[in-house]
Amino acid sequence: MNRGGTLALVALLACCLGSSGIAHSQDILIRGAKVHTLTAKGTLERADVLVRGGRVVEVGSGLATAAGATVVEANGRPLTPGLFGGITGLGIVEIELESSTVDRSALVGDGASGPAFVPRPEFDVAPAFNPDSVSIGVNRIEGITFAMIAPNASGTLFAGQGAVARLDGSADPFVAASRTQFLDLGSSATAGVGYSRAAQFMLLEQAAREALPGKPLQAGDVRLLTPTGREVLARYLAGGRIAFAVDRAVDIRQVLDFAAKHGVRPVIIGGAQASQVAALLASSKVPVVLEPLLNLPGTFDQLGASMENASKLQRAGVPIMFSHFSSGTNTAHKVRQGAGVAVAHGLPWDAALAALTSTPADVFGLGAAAGRIMPGSPADLVLWSGDPLEVTTVAEQVWIGGRPQSMRSRQTELRDRYRPTGVAARPRSP
Amino acid sequence: MSWKSPGGAVLALVACSAIAATEPYPSTYRAKPGAPVLIRNATVLDGTGRRLDGADVLIRDGRIVGIGPGLERGDATEIDAQGRWVTPGLIDVHSHLGVYASPGVDATQDGNEATDPVTAGVWAEHSVWPQDPGFATALAGGVTTLQILPGSANLIGGRGVTLRNVPATTYQAMKFPEAPQGLKMACGENPKRVYGERDRAPSTRMGNVAGYRQAFADAQDYAQQWDKYQAELTAYEKKKGKDKDPAERPSPPKRDLRLDTLVAAMQGKVQVHIHCYRADEMAVMLDLAKEYGFKVAAFHHGVEAYKIADRLAQEGVCGALWADWWGFKLEAYDGIWENLAFVDAPPNGCAIVHSDSEEGIQRLNQEAAKAMSRGQRAGLDIPPERAIRWITSNAAKSLGIADRVGTLEPGKIADIVVWNRDPFSVYALPDLVYIDGALAFDRNHPPATPRSDFLLGQPGAAR
Incomplete structure (x- = not known):
């Protein structure tokens, strides 16, 4: 750990802290890193990565230093793409138990007289996103550079729309192609959806029927959705991406049927029993976002939850990603530990890293070079003190779009204020 | 104000034995018989702060009988631990296994008797469902004892x-x-939220403190009633033999299960564990403890414990903490990775990794590893042989069982974990777990390891 040192890192940090607004990123040469490319080239020992204009332009050995470039000596330390934080409330939840800081759900009802359940698939969390949220900084310095910012259904069926954000502190960090509609199925969806899985599918079919063009509603028809809701849902039904929060194998089958019928690209969120239907998921190329640490049945839908869920799905050819659902906002970074634990339980190391990088980039449409280190990749990179999946490893420097990110957060401020007297911090890279 | 005059304390002790003469709901635990075992050539973290490389550990009759290099095998079964690490069995001081069991359905919500802010009379053990599948998964993580x-x-x-x-x-x-x-006991947001939402006390932090104080004041009064009764009874018994016309036999006060518990706390018979996040609130609780003469064994969660690390160390109070939980409520907003390391740092500092989680309890070693690593980077010298104490001996201390478990020393109960590698790693897994010298878990022979009745015959639950 902590091999090799570089003053360049310190210089970078200073540059970053001193800058304000969007600075034009300068060339960066990261030299002598163990580069996990997430491409067919695999892992390159002692390779150089040249970053220009916010993108990786070259990966190889003995790369020339452009004039004025910042050189970072990696000294063999691992370099990975930035990590995916999973399905989170980053930027829309500051403190879960302070409702005034939580913007994750739209529970819009008609009050006491009307139904509690007014599905609003048009709800979109983006306008609430706060790039200054303390949680973003805390997770970013752990190497989390992008995450799905997702609405929460809070017991209803339609949660609404989310999208992947790059956690670079900008006010509009969302990747347009990543927009996803979120639905909550199974035992967690209760309030206002009839307390029955069958009613969930009934309402889902009704909503889909309302949204389908060519089946105009007649005056006097009972409407589930608002006109905007119908428009928005129609977009997702025409080949859009819908994420279904669902655990039970039989419910996953229902979801796949629904998706096939309506031409939806489904993503399974949770999927505690997904490995039971691994072949089906693999053949329909449906990805799963799972909690790699889940091996106890939190609900009856999760019976059979197992540490081998990830490795079984991966072996079957199902694209997998990770999320730390139980505290997926403040502690989203725990996905990295979860990935390591999955490795200890049989998931190949490279597959675990892919689940944190290239797979989410692919699934959520971030572009073919995203989540990888290759020419054309966005320079969202993390230089690690050691094995990126190891719990004793820390991110030493994070770049997003080629810009070095401040490696300080509110937590490091508190740490430094209360550091025991007489104890000096170790140099970043002794 | 002190209620504990020297004589009073003695009387109260007597009274307590009068209150509950025999231990109800006694333990029926019996150690599984285990043959002698010699774990050969391991890296041993013994829980006292020592690391022994290439050491052997000899177990016999449920006890550790030897630790060091080149032990005589005798009739013991030998286990080659070359490349493996050995630690004491892990101890979690904060678990809700059995009382908030999996699956977390309505019927298993047995952990909070949230019908009154002071329910000192309830015992968690009467909610424990032994078939919680979480016990077995915790065992697979090396946990041999848990509160x-x-x-x-x-x-x-x-x-x-x-x-x-x-x-x-x-x-x-x-x-x-x-x-x-x-x-x-619990500080802060939870009690005031639970009861405040019902328009009853406490609804504020000051209401919380008034609630503790009234409860302990009632307990003092109760103890005095029992002291008085005991004195009268003694006088009566003395008189009875001599006097031909004896006075009426004094009748005991009505037993109050809530106050029994609080009296026991003031007598040091139960270990006081306080859920408390904020530094300032912990300081209030330390004053409360002084006011009523009880000792705090540990503050649990304590995400701000690092702010008062010196005071906790001086007063001999442990911090039972997480490595990285923070921010889910305002009183947890100031969490830092270095909390455990900073609480551990002062002389007499007592840091404990706790879980409060059926997931976290399976990887106490990794939680300790995260905190150790962050502490090291903050400049503290925390080798693994020091950090292992956070999940073994320090935990045992706060539970009042350090004389029996928590370290690997001759004479101690043989609770032992054999790890496949350095336990301070995300890839580490227990290979073998011994409880009282008997093999309780063997990763390579799953059928021999426990499995809850609940999981039997469930679809997808076969292994």
Whole structure:
């Protein structure tokens, strides 16, 4: 750990802290890193990565230093793409138990007289996103550079729309192609959806029927959705991406049927029993976002939850990603530990890293070079003190779009204020 | 004000034995018989702060009988631990296994008697469902002893119980013999939220403190009634033999289970464990403890414990903490990775990694590893042999069982984990777990490891 040192890192940090607004990123040469490319080239020992204009332009050995470039000596330390934080409330939840800081759900009802359940698939969390949220900084310095910012259904069926954000502190960090509609199925969806899985599918079919063009509603028809809701849902039904929060194998089958019928690209969120239907998921190329640490049945839908869920799905050819659902906002970074634990339980190391990088980039449409280190990749990179999946490893420097990110957060401020007297911090890279 | 005049304290002790003469709900735990075992050539972290490389550990009759290089094998079965690491069995001081069991359905919500802010009379052990599948998964993570606590809805939630992590059909068969019970108290947001939402006290932090104080004041009064009764009874018994016309036999006060618990806390018979996040609130609780003459064994969660690390160390109070939980409520907003390391740093500092989670309890070693690494980077010298104390001996200390478990020393109970590698790694897994010298878990022979009745015959639950 902590091999090799570089003053360049310190210089970078200073540059970053001193800058304000969007600075034009300068060339960066990261030299002598163990580069996990997430491409067919695999892992390159002692390779150089040249970053220009916010993108990786070259990966190889003995790369020339452009004039004025910042050189970072990696000294063999691992370099990975930035990590995916999973399905989170980053930027829309500051403190879960302070409702005034939580913007994750739209529970819009008609009050006491009307139904509690007014599905609003048009709800979109983006306008609430706060790039200054303390949680973003805390997770970013752990190497989390992008995450799905997702609405929460809070017991209803339609949660609404989310999208992947790059956690670079900008006010509009969302990747347009990543927009996803979120639905909550199974035992967690209760309030206002009839307390029955069958009613969930009934309402889902009704909503889909309302949204389908060519089946105009007649005056006097009972409407589930608002006109905007119908428009928005129609977009997702025409080949859009819908994420279904669902655990039970039989419910996953229902979801796949629904998706096939309506031409939806489904993503399974949770999927505690997904490995039971691994072949089906693999053949329909449906990805799963799972909690790699889940091996106890939190609900009856999760019976059979197992540490081998990830490795079984991966072996079957199902694209997998990770999320730390139980505290997926403040502690989203725990996905990295979860990935390591999955490795200890049989998931190949490279597959675990892919689940944190290239797979989410692919699934959520971030572009073919995203989540990888290759020419054309966005320079969202993390230089690690050691094995990126190891719990004793820390991110030493994070770049997003080629810009070095401040490696300080509110937590490091508190740490430094209360550091025991007489104890000096170790140099970043002794 | 002190209620503990020297004589009073003695009387109260007498009174207490009068209150509950015999231990109800006794432990029926019996150690599994285990043949002698010699673990050969391991890296041993013994829990006292020592690391021994290439050392052997000899177990016989459920006890550790030797530790060091080149031990005589005798009749012991030898286990080659070359490349493997050996630690004491892990101890979690804060678990809700059994009282908030998996699956977390309505019927298993047995951890908070949230019907009154002071329910000191309830015992968590009476909620423990031994078939919680989480016991077995915790065992697979090396946990051999754990304290099950009531939740934190109440100011004074009730008594905790320390269990051996063995499969059993009754909790009594898991109950750690002669381990003191715990008393769970809670600061801050939870009690004031739970009761404030119902328009009853407490609804504020000052309401919380008034609630503790009134409860302990009632307990003092109760103890005095028993002292008085005991004195009268003694006088009566003395008189009875001599006097031909004896006075009426004094009748005892009515027993109050809530106050029994609080009196036991003031007498040091139960270990007081306080859920408390903020530094300032911990300081209030230390003053409360002084006011009523009880000792705080540990603050649990304590995400701000690092702010008062010196005081905790001076007062001999442990911090039972997480490595990285923070921010889910305002009182947890100031969490830092270095909390455990900073609490550990002062002389006499007592840091403990706790879980409060059926997931976290499976990887206490990794939580310790994260905190160790961050502490090291903050400039503290924390080798693995020091950090292992956070999940072994320090935990045992706060539970009042350090004389029996928590370290690998001759004479101690043979609770031992053999790890496949350095336990301070995300890839580390226990290969073997011994409880009382008997093999309780063997990763390479899954059928021999416990599995809850609940999981039998469930679809997808076969292994």
